[in-house]
Amino acid sequence: MSDVTDCCVLVCGGGNAAQVVTGLLSTRYKTIAVSFFADEAAKWKAALGRDSFELTTEGAAVGKIVSKPFDITNDPSVAAQADVILLAVPSIAHGEYFEKFAPYMKKGTIVGVMPARSGGDILFAKKLGDKAKDMIFVGFETLPWACRFTEWGRKATILGTKNTILGAVTPPEKKAKAIGTLQWLLGPFPLII
Numbered sequence: 379m380s381d382v383t384d385c386c387v388l389v390c391g392g393g394n395a396a397q398v399v400t401g402l403l404s405t406r407y408k409t410i411a412v413s414f415f416a417d418e419a420a421k422w423k424a425a426l427g428r429d430s431f432e433l434t435t436e437g438a439a440v441g442k443i444v445s446k447p448f449d450i451t452n453d454p455s456v457a458a459q460a461d462v463i464l465l466a467v468p469s470i471a472h473g474e475y476f477e478k479f480a481p482y483m484k485k486g487t488i489v490g491v492m493p494a495r496s497g498g499d500i501l502f503a504k505k506l507g508d509k510a511k512d513m514i515f516v517g518f519e520t521l522p523w524a525c526r527f528t529e530w531g532r533k534a535t536i537l538g539t540k541n542t543i544l545g546a547v548t549p550p551e552k553k554a555k556a557i558g559t560l561q562w563l564l565g566p567f568p569l570i571i
Contacts, residue, residue, distance in 0.1 A: 404445035425531030
């Protein structure tokens with residue numbers, strides 16, 4: 379496993395986008411994959427075993443990234459460690475993640491949802507209650523990449539990276555912190571606007 383910074387990122391989901399973002403961020407940060415869907419987390423953890431995750435990046439200067447997530451779990455208490463939480467799950471599941479993480483989230487956590495749907499910030503506020511005022515919500519219009527897993531839980535491919543993606547921040551006065559942090563995590567592309 380490579381060295382990590384002090385930043386801890388939770389990546390929620392177990393599909394194409396969640397596996398790609400987990401593989402990408404695990405190279406530089408303490409990254410924990412979380413899935414509440416059935417036994418998906420246990421299956422992903424077993425599929426990966428002691429091996430590293432392989433991420434192929436088509437057309438990039440670095441064609442293959444090898445990384446290892448810090449953990450893969452269905453335990454919502456890991457939210458207590460998170461500086462950033464990224465949801466890469468269908469919008470129907472967003473409420474479940476917000477509700478289960480709420481008791482554990484620390485003040486100032488940035489929660490990015492990709493893609494978000496109308497009212498995501500309202501759902502976030504409802505599920506977190508008074509605690510929502512101490513958090514930052516970012517709803518993205520789309521995923522940053524076209525991507526697919528090639529061997530579930532073990533290998534994935536980024537087929538292309540979008541030039542830009544739109545992000546809406548709640549509360550708006552936290553835009554610089556939220557967009558700056560998320561851009562730092564994702565790298566120079568896509569440009570978050």
